[in-house]
Amino acid sequence: MQRYSLAAIFLHWTIAVLLAFQISVGWALHDLGARGFALFQLHKSIGITILLLTLARIAARYWKPRPAPAEGGWQGALAKSVHGGLYLFMLGAPLTGWALVSTAKVKVPTLIFGVIPLPHLPLPMDMHEWTEGGHELFAWIGVALFLLHVAGALRHHLLLRDGLIWRMMPARSSFWLILLPALMLGGLALGKAILPVPPPQAEAAQPAAANVMEAEEDTPAPVENQMEAAVEAAADNAAAQAGNAAAPEEQKPVGPPPAWNVQPGGRIGFSVGNDGEMIRGDFAKWTAKIAMDPDHPDSADIRVDIDLASASVGDAYQDGMLLTDEFFGVAAHPSARFVAKGAEKTGANSYRASGTLTLKGVSRPQSIRFTLSGSGGTRKIAGSATIVRAPFGVGSGGSSTGLDPRVSVDFSFSAIRQ
Numbered sequence: 001m002q003r004y005s006l007a008a009i010f011l012h013w014t015i016a017v018l019l020a021f022q023i024s025v026g027w028a029l030h031d032l033g034a035r036g037f038a039l040f041q042l043h044k045s046i047g048i049t050i051l052l053l054t055l056a057r058i059a060a061r062y063w064k065p066r067p068a069p070a071e072g073g074w075q076g077a078l079a080k081s082v083h084g085g086l087y088l089f090m091l092g093a094p095l096t097g098w099a100l101v102s103t104a105k106v107k108v109p110t111l112i113f114g115v116i117p118l119p120h121l122p123l124p125m126d127m128h129e130w131t132e133g134g135h136e137l138f139a140w141i142g143v144a145l146f147l148l149h150v151a152g153a154l155r156h157h158l159l160l161r162d163g164l165i166w167r168m169m170p171a172r173s174s175f176w177l178i179l180l181p182a183l184m185l186g187g188l189a190l191g192k193a194i195l196p197v198p199p200p201q202a203e204a205a206q207p208a209a210a211n212v213m214e215a216e217e218d219t220p221a222p223v224e225n226q227m228e229a230a231v232e233a234a235a236d237n238a239a240a241q242a243g244n245a246a247a248p249e250e251q252k253p254v255g256p257p258p259a260w261n262v263q264p265g266g267r268i269g270f271s272v273g274n275d276g277e278m279i280r281g282d283f284a285k286w287t288a289k290i291a292m293d294p295d296h297p298d299s300a301d302i303r304v305d306i307d308l309a310s311a312s313v314g315d316a317y318q319d320g321m322l323l324t325d326e327f328f329g330v331a332a333h334p335s336a337r338f339v340a341k342g343a344e345k346t347g348a349n350s351y352r353a354s355g356t357l358t359l360k361g362v363s364r365p366q367s368i369r370f371t372l373s374g375s376g377g378t379r380k381i382a383g384s385a386t387i388v389r390a391p392f393g394v395g396s397g398g399s400s401t402g403l404d405p406r407v408s409v410d411f412s413f414s415a416i417r418q
């Protein structure tokens, strides 16, 4: 019995395992949003690897002798068409994926395995929907062809018992027969296992933050609604400022509020829609000075300083972009500051503080919402703010055209009364 060359066998199974991983990760990417950012990079890197391996495989097909077709007639023609279709899938899936990221409004840079930059294909932007649909369609067609292909292989092995399956195994041994398909299942399982889970700390903070998010209607809005939403958010901030100015007349100030020490382990994060994907990041370095009596929030004194160079979206290339003038411009303005004198109670444990945000040298009214939980000398603070980025000049260049106008900032930390 003539076998495929070792090169062909190696490439057949390596590509099969990688494809299983790709499909399993691909279908999860949609729902992951920001948490999937690093996974998007991995998906793109492995996709391009499959493209290169497939080109090598096609070269090997003509370069190394291949066994003659096992069957003629319609079964032979079907096997030939399925194999042809599988080659089309192995080329079409990565190419449509590449085309889809190249035609997206925001050109999110791709670094193959964090090292080699992948250029964007020079394609018209109005092809985006086609490329996106095509990418998904190829995946479905690939799965259907794969099922036909495996059914054919099993027919030969179990019904015809003609030993055809050994043509694609390095040796005639049940070790390979079990191991290689099992590796494919491993690829599928790994694709699921690698999906990021929210850190327990974020989960703990979620119940409190969830109320705030709901109150701000912060579920990701479709792109066409985002301008309206930005205008609403700006109006909300302006109204908040007006309300704050009137507050001293309405409420009598009460003694100096107690100061709180922010405990290590808290977080300030941000998220912003980027042409259908959600980019999510954290500021690793920030400080907060808080003086507030939860029963008399009007005398609160809040100051938060954020080191903008500590922003990270989990991708070195993008983090570098955040430092540039197009985004935070940290060389000229290394930090952002939020200051609020006074807060108002908006519910049993929820508050709103209207103050001023200074970012990139621009100061504007900004409100934040937060909830307090716990009692006595220890409190958990969780909250959020919606920042309209344009007035601050954040994301002003050509690579930000698909970025949502609003950026959500969320925070959670514990504080102990001094």
Ligand code: HEM
Binding pocket: 019, 022, 023, 025, 026, 027, 028, 029, 030, 040, 043, 044, 045, 046, 047, 048, 050, 051, 090, 093, 094, 095, 096, 097, 098, 099, 100, 101, 110, 132, 135, 136, 139, 276
């Ligand atoms: C053989 C390789 C590949 C396979 C089998 C594959 C498979 C998939 C699948 C099944 C999805 C989910 C489709 C959906 O629900 O819309 C997906 C999404 C995606 N893929 Fe791939 N992919 C491959 C290569 C690539 C490459 C090379 C890139 C980019 C360079 C890429 C970029 C993307 C992106 C950006 C998404 C998300 C699209 C969206 O959210 O609508 N893929 N992929």
Ligand code: HEM
Binding pocket: 012, 015, 016, 019, 061, 066, 067, 069, 070, 079, 083, 084, 086, 087, 089, 090, 146, 149, 150, 153, 164, 165, 166, 167, 168, 181, 184
């Ligand atoms: C459990 C999974 C799989 C099994 C048991 C299997 C088995 C086989 C066998 C026995 C052959 C040789 C057929 C012959 O000699 O006529 C073959 C060829 C082939 N397989 Fe698979 N395969 C599997 C998965 C895949 C996957 C995932 C792909 C790609 C998406 C794929 C693509 C191909 C192609 C294109 C050929 C034809 C090679 C050529 O003649 O150039 N296979 N496969």
